[in-house]
Amino acid sequence: MSDVVKIKSVTEEAYDTKTFRFDWDAEARPGQFVMIWIPGVDEIPMSLSCTDGPEKSITVKRIGEATEALHRLVPGDKLRIRGPFGNGFDLSGKDYLIIGGGVGTAAIMPAVKATGADTIIAARSDRDIILDDIASEFTDNLWIATDDGSMGFHGNAVQLMKEKAAQKHYDCVVACGPEVMLYFTYKACQELGLKCQLSMERYMKCGAGVCGCCVMDDSRICRDGPVFNQDQIAKLSEFGVSKRDECGRVVKFR
Numbered sequence: 576m577s578d579v580v581k582i583k584s585v586t587e588e589a590y591d592t593k594t595f596r597f598d599w600d601a602e603a604r605p606g607q608f609v610m611i612w613i614p615g616v617d618e619i620p621m622s623l624s625c626t627d628g629p630e631k632s633i634t635v636k637r638i639g640e641a642t643e644a645l646h647r648l649v650p651g652d653k654l655r656i657r658g659p660f661g662n663g664f665d666l667s668g669k670d671y672l673i674i675g676g677g678v679g680t681a682a683i684m685p686a687v688k689a690t691g692a693d694t695i696i697a698a699r700s701d702r703d704i705i706l707d708d709i710a711s712e713f714t715d716n717l718w719i720a721t722d723d724g725s726m727g728f729h730g731n732a733v734q735l736m737k738e739k740a741a742q743k744h745y746d747c748v749v750a751c752g753p754e755v756m757l758y759f760t761y762k763a764c765q766e767l768g769l770k771c772q773l774s775m776e777r778y779m780k781c782g783a784g785v786c787g788c789c790v791m792d793d794s795r796i797c798r799d800g801p802v803f804n805q806d807q808i809a810k811l812s813e814f815g816v817s818k819r820d821e822c823g824r825v826v827k828f829r
């Protein structure tokens with residue numbers, strides 16, 4: 576079943592990324608995602624960048640046909656939405672370090688808001704940093720990292736994470752971003768003896784565990800994930816190695 580929601584506002588976060596806000600009374604948890612149907616184009620997965628209260632949002636990076644069509648929408652236009660789907664983050668513990676890389680920052684925003692935990696937002700360059708203004712409203716410690724050094728720490732998210740973890744005790748790292756970032760975050764957590772919860776991305780058609788497109792070993796990213804902890808990740812042989820494209824072909828990361 577799907578709902579139709581009306582876009583209330585559109586905010587330009589970066590040259591290629593926009594946030595769409597809408598009222599939707601569905602119960603959603605930090606880390607969950609929705610399927611957005613763009614009639615005549617496609618239906619695609621999007622993390623909820625705001626989950627609490629009646630107002631929800633998605634933050635969309637323009638990549639291809641469907642996301643370009645979404646970027647043309649304006650306040651008053653309607654979206655067809657299914658969900659929320661997936662398990663979301665377990666935020667019942669304490670001492671989290673939260674990391675968002677690139678547009679993956681959208682998925683960690685509700686966790687930042689719910690916990691007020693220390694947060695790293697990382698991207699290639701200052702023009703790719705998103706949602707730092709909103710994150711800074713909810714955490715006292717927000718650190719920015721850019722690969723080219725144009726803003727904040729000069730280096731990647733994992734280098735900065737290691738620096739911060741050496742200065743302060745954390746129990747668990749919560750992260751969403753490109754798979755290479757998640758892979759090295761996982762490796763760093765293993766070295767440092769930290770727990771982690773990483774939100775994964777795979778090509779999806781149904782979002783509800785039926786089509787099998789997003790299978791990774793014996794887990795469905797849409798239903799069993801998208802968030803996996805260190806014990807589950809240890810059993811995912813495809814993590815950081817390969818993914819499947821829309822035709823089911825294996826695409827190697829390295």
Ligand SMILES: Cc1cc2nc3c(=O)[nH]c(=O)nc-3n(C[C@H](O)[C@H](O)[C@H](O)COP(=O)(O)OP(=O)(O)OC[C@H]3O[C@@H](n4cnc5c(N)ncnc54)[C@H](O)[C@@H]3O)c2cc1C
Binds near residue numbers: 633635642775778801
């Ligand atoms: C659980 C989940 C949550 C997601 N949350 C978000 C979110 O919050 N915000 C967001 O912007 N996106 C998110 N995505 C990714 C988003 O679904 C895709 O970017 C989108 O489906 C692309 O559709 P398209 O038709 O615009 O591009 P397509 O026409 O499908 O792809 C265009 C080209 O870009 C490549 N491509 C596709 N996706 C990506 C990607 N993610 N990164 C790099 N290259 C890509 C394709 O291989 C192709 O070459 C999420 C994905 C999943 C599985």
